[in-house]
Amino acid sequence: MPVQDNEKRHMTPSLTLFDKLWQEHCIQSDASGEDLLLIDRILLHERTGAVALEALREKGREVKTPAHVFCTMDHIVSNRPGRTRNEARTPGGDVFISSTRESAARSGVTLIDIDDARQGIVHVMAPELGIVQPGVSIVCPDSHTCSLGAFGALAWGIGSSAAEHALATQTLKQKKPANMRVTLKGALQPGVYAKDIVLALIAQVGAGAAANHAVEFTGEGVRQMSMEGRMTLCNMAVEFAAFTALIAPDEKTFEYLAGREFAPTGAQFDEALSWWRDLASDEEAAFDKDIILDTDALAPQISWGVSPEQSGGIDQTLPLMTDLPAEKEKAVENALAYMGLQPGQRLLGEAVDGAFIGSCTNGRIEDLRAAASILKGTQISPDVKAICVPGSQAVKRQAEEEGIAEIFKQAGFEWGEPGCGYCFYAGGDTFAPGARVVSSTNRNFEGRQGPGVRTHLCSPATVAASAIAGVIADPREAGGVRPV
Amino acid sequence: MKPFTTHRGIAAPLVRDNIDTDQIIPSREMKTVGKTGLSEGLFAGWRYLTPDARDLNPDFILNKPAFENASILIAGANFGCGSSREHAVWALAEYGIRAVIAESFGSIFRANAIRNGVLPVTLPRASIKRLATDIQDSAQPPQIEIDLNKCVLLMNGESEAVIMSFQLADAEREMLLNGYDPVDLTQKHSAKIEDFIRDHRIKRPWIYKDKI
Numbered sequence: 001m002p003v004q005d006n007e008k009r010h011m012t013p014s015l016t017l018f019d020k021l022w023q024e025h026c027i028q029s030d031a032s033g034e035d036l037l038l039i040d041r042i043l044l045h046e047r048t049g050a051v052a053l054e055a056l057r058e059k060g061r062e063v064k065t066p067a068h069v070f071c072t073m074d075h076i077v078s079n080r081p082g083r084t085r086n087e088a089r090t091p092g093g094d095v096f097i098s099s100t101r102e103s104a105a106r107s108g109v110t111l112i113d114i115d116d117a118r119q120g121i122v123h124v125m126a127p128e129l130g131i132v133q134p135g136v137s138i139v140c141p142d143s144h145t146c147s148l149g150a151f152g153a154l155a156w157g158i159g160s161s162a163a164e165h166a167l168a169t170q171t172l173k174q175k176k177p178a179n180m181r182v183t184l185k186g187a188l189q190p191g192v193y194a195k196d197i198v199l200a201l202i203a204q205v206g207a208g209a210a211a212n213h214a215v216e217f218t219g220e221g222v223r224q225m226s227m228e229g230r231m232t233l234c235n236m237a238v239e240f241a242a243f244t245a246l247i248a249p250d251e252k253t254f255e256y257l258a259g260r261e262f263a264p265t266g267a268q269f270d271e272a273l274s275w276w277r278d279l280a281s282d283e284e285a286a287f288d289k290d291i292i293l294d295t296d297a298l299a300p301q302i303s304w305g306v307s308p309e310q311s312g313g314i315d316q317t318l319p320l321m322t323d324l325p326a327e328k329e330k331a332v333e334n335a336l337a338y339m340g341l342q343p344g345q346r347l348l349g350e351a352v353d354g355a356f357i358g359s360c361t362n363g364r365i366e367d368l369r370a371a372a373s374i375l376k377g378t379q380i381s382p383d384v385k386a387i388c389v390p391g392s393q394a395v396k397r398q399a400e401e402e403g404i405a406e407i408f409k410q411a412g413f414e415w416g417e418p419g420c421g422y423c424f425y426a427g428g429d430t431f432a433p434g435a436r437v438v439s440s441t442n443r444n445f446e447g448r449q450g451p452g453v454r455t456h457l458c459s460p461a462t463v464a465a466s467a468i469a470g471v472i473a474d475p476r477e478a479g480g481v482r483p484v
Numbered sequence: 485m486k487p488f489t490t491h492r493g494i495a496a497p498l499v500r501d502n503i504d505t506d507q508i509i510p511s512r513e514m515k516t517v518g519k520t521g522l523s524e525g526l527f528a529g530w531r532y533l534t535p536d537a538r539d540l541n542p543d544f545i546l547n548k549p550a551f552e553n554a555s556i557l558i559a560g561a562n563f564g565c566g567s568s569r570e571h572a573v574w575a576l577a578e579y580g581i582r583a584v585i586a587e588s589f590g591s592i593f594r595a596n597a598i599r600n601g602v603l604p605v606t607l608p609r610a611s612i613k614r615l616a617t618d619i620q621d622s623a624q625p626p627q628i629e630i631d632l633n634k635c636v637l638l639m640n641g642e643s644e645a646v647i648m649s650f651q652l653a654d655a656e657r658e659m660l661l662n663g664y665d666p667v668d669l670t671q672k673h674s675a676k677i678e679d680f681i682r683d684h685r686i687k688r689p690w691i692y693k694d695k696i
Binding site for chain 2: 027028030031032033034036038040047048050051054055059061065066067068090092095096099133135136141142143157158159160161162164165168169170171173175177207208211212238241243262264268269271272275307309330331334424425426427443445446447448451
């Protein structure tokens with residue numbers, strides 16, 4: 001895979017999409033190269049947003065533009081069917097819910113509460129409601145805010161103190177990152193999805209590869225992808241250290257947004273559209289780093305370690321210690337010990353204890369449809385605890401209307417109320433220590449899904465195929481392989 | 485914000501790449517809506533043998549007697565990657581960590597650190613290896629002195645003194661040295677911000693949802 005450093009970029013006036021969005025929002029630059037950027041939209045959730053609103057109040061400051069701030073409950077809300085208004089998944093978590101509700105009411109921001117028909121994971125909900133739009137700058141104290149770059153927005157994750165700054169001033173100070181382009185070439189084979197592409201990319205370039213870069217995904221593969229797929233792709237940009245990801249908007253983007261609650265309407269939509277159509281990198285624009293990924297021969301991917309970079313084709317064998325550069329050896333040894341795996345072994349056929357479908361990475365309707373197409377008319381292995389948590393109330397309703405919910409339930413999946421669910425563990429119900437879990441989420445960090453839980457990141461299709469087989473299975477072969 | 489000018493202390497080598505914020509503080513340790521009471525949860529998954537009983541893991545670097553007063557961490561590449569949780573920095577600061585030396589940092593973690601008076605020092609891999617090796621080879625870990633005015637780090641090891649310089653953007657350095665509140669700094673430019681918003685409102689009216 002060619003990776004080039006381009007030196008010519010400073011000689012050409014052509015701009016990347018990222019350059020243009022940056023320029024659009026840059027109020028001023030200071031001598032040390034930090035820019036003051038206008039922030040058009042701020043998203044908050046009960047885990048890291050409440051603390052920002054609370055800190056603001058303690059300092060006697062106010063939210064500058066409440067009409068541009070949207071807050072939801074997603075991180076620690078209960079996923080139990082029939083959950084009540086203050087019910088957290090985490091013991092003691094109700095204080096985050098009530099505090100968020102109080103702070104939101106006091107500050108006048110729009111709150112999408114736990115019992116709101118529009119509630120969902122912030123990065124699923126924001127597009128559904130048209131809060132994210134091409135060309136806007138949008139921040140959230142959540143690292144997966146890069147998902148929203150799929151709409152051609154300047155979207156990035158920040159900390160709570162930075163959120164406090166954005167709330168108080170409608171601006172953020174930021175040094176401009178460099179430009180990276182990832183071009184997807186070729187077609188996708190059946191059973192291979194956006195999740196597989198991005199896992200393959202991270203495995204090849206490494207978890208730190210895009211540090212201080214904004215990544216534009218482009219190429220035929222991106223154009224063919226649905227908005228859902230594009231969001232999955234951009235979602236994982238932070239897993240290779242990118243400042244953010246973005247994709248030039250096109251007709252699919254505009255069609256998706258038309259008629260959404262907070263999207264422009266009527267003449268304003270047309271006015272917006274004429275600007276949105278111009279939002280693309282100039283043909284001659286040069287990137288600081290260029291990566292081309294050929295997806296023609298790509299197999300479904302799965303992680304085997306404790307960093308997303310420790311991933312590979314599902315039919316491959318794990319690395320042998322003798323094949324590794326010395327500096328990687330210790331990390332791989334630790335990872336395999338945590339994961340209960342041996343160097344050189346195959347992953348296919350390894351028994352699984354848990355299966356999870358959901359999260360801001362793969363909790364959208366298209367993800368659920370992909371899994372349902374495999375689960376239809378079958379039963380999962382009785383040894384597997386399987387859970388699906390739709391990304392939002394809208395996704396859940398749609399899945400129920402399409403009969404997908406019924407397929408999941410009949411196959412033996414639990415069907416939960418929308419939220420971040422089992423993607424991370426903050427207490428409460430989860431998988432047992434040592435459990436091997438195939439998961440459509442974004443992070444396989446040690447303990448991420450619970451103390452000692454062994455997470456294998458993969459696509460919803462691979463989760464479904466593995467849940468049926470009771471072992472890690474290839475979604476290209478119905479049902480996968482059975483344990484010997 | 486607590487200013488950072490100079491600091492002298494023991495540095496604990498935890499030289500792994502990709503130490504994520506879930507390791508620095510697992511989500512289950514974020515128990516209140518606030519910035520305090522988090523140091524108990526620092527590195528909980530590694531520091532304790534069991535999640536609940538809190539029995540100390542004697543093999544974990546910060547539990548070793550020589551490093552129990554460590555106030556500097558030495559890590560590998562991409563330290564603080566993953567979740568944006570600022571609780572990772574709040575936990576480090578509350579525990580007493582004033583600086584983290586690493587080959588690179590997760591960008592959100594790094595920004596969070598600067599906003600909370602925790603100094604992120606970026607050094608090349610070879611320099612980090614050198615520091616860590618010298619510390620591990622010493623009977624008593626030597627102290628490291630960091631001077632942010634000069635952007636220099638000094639370690640008087642058993643063999644010879646090591647002096648390394650590092651870089652930080654001027655604005656970041658100023659903020660740390662003076663303990664500025666970034667909101668106060670920005671609000672000095674409020675006239676310019678209002679002018680920009682007025683023009684932007686005319687140019688992209690559909691973005692504006694507030695009434696004026």
